[in-house]
Amino acid sequence: MHLEGHSVSPAYLRHIRNKRLFLVALGGVLLLMVIFSVSRGAVFISPLEVMRALLGGGDARNRIIILNIRLPQTLAAVFAGGGLALAGAVMQSVLRNPLGSPFTLGISNAAAFGAAFSIIVLGSGSMQSSSADAVTIVNPWLTTGLAFASSLVCTAVVLFIASVTRGTPEVMVLAGVALSSLFTAGTMFLQYFADDTQLAAAVFWAFGDVSRASWRHIPLMGGLLAAAYALFFFRRFDLNCLDCGDETALSLGVSAPRIRLESMVASALLSSVMVALLGVIGFVGLVCPHLVRRFLGSDHRFLLPGSVLLGGLLLLGADTGARLIFAPRTLPVSVFTAFLGAPVFLALLARRKRS
């Protein structure tokens, strides 16, 4: 069989171009959402004024509001949403399980346990009530650090069990489910012995909230997202092979156990940092990759950027909605993502069943 003499069909080139256009459009919507989100709040600032402030001009008071308060929150939402969705997309592929997400591997519940431990046992839960009657955690570094450490312990245990059993996806998912239950039980145990204030603080921490992020966190979140994205994009064809099953991947020269381990470490690290900094935010990592697959398919050349953009858009949209709909009260963004994500996920399941 001669494998020469054919050029790429215009239909395929059109097919690829359409996917790229979809990504560009998604990026455009995200950009508009960023401007919208920054312009809305207790003080309305026009999009034009937002643009001026971002370029270093405009009214000084508006610039302070935008640069010190709204922009870090907006960027945190975009990076965390993008990071969680990216981690979810990779976990779903390498585990070949549609339920793959930071939750499935117990990372989120482990972080919640670490935070509860810091608040209830180590006393970082001494409380102060603000004028808005909100709960604030006195020692956020200790809480965040322990949440992160706890997520890493969970990840390490899952990966250790998987490496002992030669890294099969089923083992990773089942180990994650078991550890998730274990950490949930641990959190409940701690909460049972906590006083009212500590209990309130632990529950408060577990609500995901992007406003906790400040400029200090943004380079870490953005840098980690960029590094993980670069790694996964470098592996995009290997991930496609892995999606087709270990047998196929191995027959195409792709070391399935090594790529799986490498991808799980990177995606677990990415989601651990996001969860430790912002609290538990559900459904973004689970739903976004499924939505992107619906429009762009499973090809990681498009699935990865699509998940990052949609994840950022969904979390930013949810955060903006959580701030504005019940203003002046602000809903925890994790409640909003669950309200948005659960029906979308159910609708996807229903469509899949029908098809």
Added chain:
Amino acid sequence: MILSVDGLSFSYRGVPVLEDVTFSLKEGEIAALLGPNGTGKTTLLRTLNRILRPRGGTVLLEKRPTAEFSPREMARFFGYVPQRGEPVRLSVFDAVLLGRRPHMGLTVEQVDFCKVESVLHNLGLSKFALRYLDELSGGEFQKVLLARALVQEPRVLLLDEPTSSLDLKNQLDMLATLRDVVSGHGVSALLSLHDLNTAFRFADRLLFLKDGAIVGACPPSEVPESLIREVYGVSVDLVHHKGVPLVVPS
């Protein structure tokens, strides 16, 4: 010899599956692997390209042990068509493009796209190129798996029941394509088959596997009825039709 297998053995959780398997494959030869269910045909194919690690024995590819090959080199040498594949949400074109993975650098070159186009054209898959795998019929999907193996430009093709989901016409088309690839390009093929008559009609040599060991290896015209009876436990008559033996249960 393009492929020489000597004393190959494999165990699964301590239970021997393959024992002292020895055979060789010439350039341009098609060999059919025959035997009852569970006798180790799929395991043998997977052990040859090191999807499974053998317990002992050697596999030489052009006189070089496969243990020295990197996974990528192995994939450039062996094209593998599994019995089943995962119908993921990849277009046919992109699924076949994965066959170029062992040849790719950081990016896909124009030449890789062109080779995919050629294979799709030759297998009559061009009209499905943009369809997702999960929208294909079993037969179409099986052809895609063959296309992916062919675009690897391997020296040896390993095919695990490649015609099991195909109707008669598509079976004949696929086998004709395989014959074309093998005879024209110095490629060899080892395929496991259940249909003895297809194997007799199509293969240059038949390898009979029983309880993890090769108990007979000969051209179709030299297969004794007793060998089939020994392997399958069924009495058969070999009837010659247009010079090709036909297996008919007695």
